[in-house]
Amino acid sequence: MSLMIFRRVERGAPKAALGLFAAMSLALALIALPAPEALGRDAPGSFADLAAKLSPAVVNISTKQAVDEPPGAEALPDGPFNDLFRDFFDRNRPRGPVQSLGSGFVISADGFVVTNNHVIKDADEVTVNFPDGASFQADVIGSDDKTDLALLKIDAGKPLPFVPWGDSNESRVGDWVLAIGNPFGLGGSVSAGIISARNRDIRAGPYDDFIQTDAAINRGNSGGPLFNLAGQVIGVNTAIISPSGGSIGIGFAVPSALARNVIAQLREFGETRRGWLGVRIQEVTPDIAETLDLEAASGALVASVTPDGPAEGANIQPGDVILRFDGRDVSEMRDLPRMVAETPVGKTVRVVVWRKGKSVTVKVKLGRLENQDTLAAAAPTGDEGDPGGSSQGAEVPGAGMALAALTAEIRARFSIADDVVGVVVTSVDPRGPAAAKGIAAGDVILEIGQDPVSDPAVIAQRIVEAREQGRNSVLLLVQSGPDLRFVPLPVGG
Structure with a gap:
């Protein structure tokens, strides 16, 4: 903006005025710009010192898994095609054990190593490889598939370099992070980026709370650490989103606030003990x-x-x-x-x-x-909808469903237990509100507005009352087979 003012004055303005406006423009520009330290307060000139300090404690994990070979042609009965089948089986049977690669990091001088569960799952042999070329056979202390974490133990016969845990709860979106690991089996590799998002749910497990980062994470980085600039582990690199299998800048790490507690339980008990x-x-x-x-x-x-x-x-x-x-x-x-x-x-x-x-x-x-x-x-959401059946019942105006009391005949028709008390849905309009909320024929409405109900007329009356009061929906407690869920049924209009 100040540059535009300068150019306008330049056309036909006296030199004195020109100099005055130039000085004012420069002063305004200096005032408007934030201080240099505010722009990159935590941005390092280089990650080299940090990488050199941390890399000795970041390891490569290699595993071997024996494969039971399928029966070859020798198991086939004699016949004219025996030679053809023998050649096919010989060319397609597995050759040697299956191998996989991943990453990990040492968390104690006595040799405890953290990695992902999927890196060592079903492995018959786990080897921990250090950047200096040293290799050690590892014992699996424990693993947890719900958070995809595992704890290994090696005996190196000497104190090992290790890295400390940090508090991921203190990390913010935009903070610098460093990922070190074993992408594509290449060995110690360092990538830098920022925290792109927090508290991501990628449907990987019941406790999803991932840190998202744009630091390059690829196959083989699984189980490796995500560091803050203090050199503390704030995440365990676990997953990426990629149509090609390579990094596109969307990687996910289990936050240390979650991982540290799981690893502590594995270390103490060999298993998780959750509330x-x-x-x-x-x-x-x-x-x-x-x-x-x-x-x-x-x-x-x-x-x-x-x-x-x-x-x-x-x-x-x-x-x-x-x-x-x-x-x-x-x-x-x-x-x-x-x-x-x-x-x-x-x-x-x-x-x-x-x-x-x-x-x-x-x-x-x-x-x-x-x-x-x-x-x-x-609980099941029931959003899929269900057109219901053709059983007869009293239609509830505006709800798109018909209801009936739980008689012996109705219980037998829909296989409803004798101890269930409520109102059964006998049919559903596939274009109505009930179907849109996943209510189906055979479901039993146990409550409306958190009050028990056993009379279809009461449900119809409560829906009318809610509509007259200007409410948009009524809350139903619905039983579908053995499952219970609350359903907000639209009633407006």
Whole structure:
């Protein structure tokens, strides 16, 4: 802008005025520019010193897995094509063990090494290779497929270089990061970038909370460290998004805030020991928030409670919205499983729930999540829709479904257990609101507006009342087979 002023004055203005305006323009420009240190406060002139310091503790992981060879032609019966089959099997049978490569990093002088679970999964032999050429056979101390982490142990006979954990919670989008690893088996390779995003959910597991970075991460980088400029590990490089298999600047690392706790459990117990709440949850959508008089669509809606589980013992009920867990806000549904998993087994925590228009605080003593249990599973959303069947029932105006009471005949027709109390959906208009929310013939409506219901007329009446009150939807508790979920059924218009 100041340059444009300078050019306009230059045409026909006296030299004195020209000099005055030039000086003013320069002063304005200097005022407008931020101080040099503000532009790149943490930007290093080079990463060389940091890379030289950290690289000795970053290792390559190689594995071998024996393959059972399929039976060859010698297992075939004699026949005119025996020679042809023998040649085919000989040319296509595996040759030697399957090998794979990955990365890892040493976290203690006595030889504990962190890597990804998928790097060492099903391996019969794991070798840790150091940049100086030293190699050691490794024992797998433990692994966790839910976070894709594994802990190895080597005996080097001497103290090893290692790197410290950092706090990923202190990292911000835009911070510089350094990735060191073994891309494509090339050996120690360094790439730099920034944190592109935090808290990414890439549907890799129940506790997704990835750091996204544009530092180049390729095949073979799996299990390697992501460093901050203090030389601390803030992430374990785990996955990339790429149509070609190579880096396009979208890589993901398990944050140290999650990884450090998992690795500590593997080191102490050889397995993970996660807290267990015993609920099935679903997302709080704006429609659901409106039906529950919640100010914001946040928290985790309890769809069902595991019998005899910790939540049931603390009187957490279906329909409750968990807003806070152990002093932390539950901003999204997917936050809760991670919070519970990170909490020690047996700890008693305060849980704040939203129940029928007000906050209620309960105390829960967490159990231990076993492999066959579900920490806080997402209830089925039912968004796929279902055209339903042709069974007859009373049509609910504006809902696109017909309902009937649970008689013995209806129970037999839809295979509904005798202890289920509610109203059955006998048919669904494929173009109506109910179908759009995944309600199908044979589903049972147990509650409307968090009140138990067994009469189809009551549901029709409550829908009419909600429409007259200007509400956009009513909240139904629906049972589909063994699964429960809350459904905000649109009623407007």
